[in-house]
Amino acid sequence: MPVGLNDEQLQRIDEAVAVRRKVKRGGTLFRNGEAFTSLFAIRTGFFKTCLTTEDGRDQVTGFQMAGEIIGLDGIVNDHHSCDAVALEDAEVCVMPFDRLEELSREFTALQHHVHKIMSREIVREHGVMLLLGSMRAEERLAAFLLNLVQRLHARGFSQSELILRMTREEIGSYLGLKLETVSRTFSKFVEEGIIEVKQRHVRILDVEALRSIVNNQQNCH
């Protein structure tokens, strides 16, 4: 994935991250508290990461798909601080972090790539904070759908159709809403002709409408 590397360098990296691991739907890639040793690059499948507190609160912190990196939370304390759960059968590439650091010291391009991945995650989370801190239910769901479809499109899928791999409850947890609110908001969008929904299958009929929902501040006076 990083650019600026020659074949020999790419091969060295490939060797270091040759180990694959399969995770069944519902299985965990890692759990809160487990020792951290590796980052994981998702090859196929779909994950959620979530925090669970002693007092039963549960927060989905992200949904990850093919090509995305998971496990960055574990670096700081050598232990993971969230759970990574497969939402469909998945395969990941295991990247031992000490090897990654070694190779990073050798290959500038790889080093910079790692930094960018971490920075990207920080910026993504800023966006989620904005969403959770200042958006209304419709805006949150619209932003969520646009983000999902954009990422899927970047992977060669349709711009207008997607299959949700997560439940309404998981969407709600991610967006700071209850599952009923998520469901109602979907229904509202359907009534307005913005999307079609059939179970987890969603078709976007009017992207511009979604965009304007996200950008309009129907919240301010």
Place this chain on the structure above:
Amino acid sequence: MPVGLNDEQLQRIDEAVAVRRKVKRGGTLFRNGEAFTSLFAIRTGFFKTCLTTEDGRDQVTGFQMAGEIIGLDGIVNDHHSCDAVALEDAEVCVMPFDRLEELSREFTALQHHVHKIMSREIVREHGVMLLLGSMRAEERLAAFLLNLVQRLHARGFSQSELILRMTREEIGSYLGLKLETVSRTFSKFVEEGIIEVKQRHVRILDVEALRSIVNNQQNCH
């Protein structure tokens, strides 16, 4: 700050990050859209970072104090994606990022330190997502106060007294609340004898009460 380096190495690092910069209260260290070149280590003073969207939404994404690193958001796109504003006169240490990457390639300890800093920020933001996504106003404010006082204590300040460098509105923006709600919640804590508030001066009378507010799930049925 990183451990595991000898004097000569530390000196090399010092040279690379020798440049200081002062920022007046209300001034910006960087702004959304500005080119990214350096990270900043706060030497003195207090900052907020915030996102401002075209449609006028504003979200404080964090408050930073002495010893903390600011600017990580800029790495991914070579441009900053938020504003950093000084809440009091401040001085920072400018750390050109390309130099930091060079030195990281040389010194394993520094490299790992940088990775930890970025991972720590990711984990911190997970916590904020939990707060914004699932906590009630009182829980948010209690968690906020505990976090602030803990960080101040780690810097040698009191465990029970603190001066807020930010307005109620900025606290509200960070916590996803309106300033009136922040004010009311402060008043509620005062009535309950948990804290004393005199303007921006806060004294914590009952830490345990604050902790139990954060941990109790008064939200679930």
Place this chain on the structure above:
DNA sequence: CGCGTCATTGATGTGCATCAAGTGGTGTGG
């Protein structure tokens, strides 16, 4: 086919936002 899980929809409740008025502290200029 029957059960469990997930989703939809309605009725009601509530926590926080909004709107509004007033207070106090701070800084500035006469």
Place this chain on the structure above:
DNA sequence: CCACACCACTTGATGCACATCAATGACGCG
């Protein structure tokens, strides 16, 4: 040094968006 203006904050009254509670419906799997 005081008067005025401004800003941050507090507090009250009201409204609304979303949560909660509850019942029913639709898949999918053994």
